[in-house]
Amino acid sequence: MVETAPKASRIFRGVLTAFILLVIVAGGYVGWKRFGPQAASSRAAEAAQPVAPVPVRVATAETSDIPVxxxxxxxxxxxxxxxxxxxxxxxxxxIAFTEGQMVKEGDLLIQIDPRPFQAALDQAVAKKAQDEAMLVSARADLERTRQLLTRDFATKQQFDTQQAAVNSLIAQIQGDQGAIDNARTQLTYTTIRAPLTGRTGFRQVDQGNLVHATDTNGIVDITQIEPISVVFTAPESELSEINKAQAQVPLKVWALSPNAKNVLAEGQLTLVNNQVDTATGTIRLKARFENHDHALWPGMSVDTRLLAQTLKGVVTVPGTAVQRGPQGLYAYVVKPDRTVELRNLDVGIITTDKAVIKNGLAAGETVVTSGHYRLQPGVAIQVVDNAPQRVAAEEK
Structure with a gap:
């Protein structure tokens, strides 16, 4: 029993030594396979294989006119x-109209009972006729007094008195004519006509009601909707360009539905307000629309689009070609050998689909519009067409 324990210990140490030797041999073999001459030649062969070109979509920079x-x-x-x-x-x-009716200038709206005003006019006419008859008699007396005065049968005082009577009747007749004109005017006021062409609103009175000149509510509101106006705002920074362009030709304005998808009407800018709103930093503008189809209605909220200017003959690329990096805006330009280079750009305005290039690109150069995330300067590319996009668009 005493000799058994040392013997077992020797067996364990032998097995452990053999295991360690086996691990060392295996590690050496793996290291040789990975870092030996064959591994080095394999890595060199892999490095020598060409990198697959990156698929991208491209577009050509072109010269065009860009509306702003x-x-x-x-x-x-x-x-x-x-x-x-x-x-x-x-x-x-x-009452000669209905609520919501389109009326023309001069159309009859309301007829007020004219009889009291006609009677007042008749009285004024009769009064003038009476005074004119008295004037005829007074002038005859004046002429007789003048003849008597020449023969010393009348005094100068009598003549002057008769002359004053004639002059008084002449003035009275002029007053009568004023009364006639006033009565005739009051009579015309009993016929109320449309002062402009437009659409009537809610009627505030009914037939048979009494109306007064002092009533504050009025009878009906008429709004002119052909043409019609749209009031909108623009940033004060654009005021100079707007005034400059408006001085040459009236600028076009489009009124769009609130989702900016449907064009409701096309009109012209007619007014640039005479002061800037200091609270908002904007200038109020007004445009006129003919509105024959009544697409615009007073009180509506609309989106507006003002054609401020048109840039002539500028270099443009699709907006997706312009990328932003630490150094500013850039684009990948395709070289003749089908590799790309990074080109810093001086970009002007960017519209919904175009970017104006002030400097950095020339018309005719090709730029990458899709697939930027895998690109680096010098990387080869493979141009793919837009067929999948066109198919998707047709399916929609």
Missing amino acids: YLNGLGSVQAFNTVTVRSRVDGQIEH
Whole structure:
């Protein structure tokens, strides 16, 4: 029993030594396979294999005219609005329009009972006729007094008195004519006509009601919607360019639906306000639209698009070609050997689909528009067409 333990210990140490030797031999073999001459030649062969070109989409820089638009929010306003009121007191005899009706300038709206005003006119006419008859008699007396005066049968005082009577009647007749004109004017006020062409709103009175010249509510509102106006704003930084362009030709303005997808009407800029809103840093503008189809309605909110200017003959590329990096804006330009180089750009305005290049690109050069994330200067590319995109667009 005493000899058994040392023997077992010797066996364990032998097995452990053999295991360690086996691990050392295996590690050496793996290291030889990985770092030996064959591994080095294998890595060299892999490095010698060409890198696959990066698939990209490209576009050509071209010279074109670019319209510069200013987008904003606006509200539609009636071109003119009139509250129709009575200018005399009386009872409504007839209403000649319906609510919401389009009326033309001069159309009959309301007829007020004209009889009291006709009677006043007749009285004024009769009074003038009476005074004219008295003037005829007074002039005859004046002529007789003049003849008597020449023969010393009348005094100068009698003649002057008769002359004063004639002059008084002449003045009275002039007053009568003024009364006639006033009565005739009051009579015309009993017929209320549309002062402009437009659309009527809610009627505030009914037939048979009494109306007064002092009524504040009026009879009906008429709004002119052909043409119609849209008031909107633009940044004050654009004021100089707007004024310069407007001085040459009226600028075009489009009114769009609130989602900016549908064009409702096309009009012209008619007013640049005379002061800037210091609270918002904007300038108010007004555009006129003919609105024959009544697509615009007073009170509507619309998106606006103002054609501020058109850049002539500038170099442009698709907006997706312009990328932003630590050094600013750049693009990958395709070289003749189908590799790319990074080109820093001086970019002007960027529209929804175009970017204006001030410096860094020339018309005719090819730039990458898609696939930038795998590119580096000097990397080879493979140009793919837009067929998948076109198919997807047709399916939509």
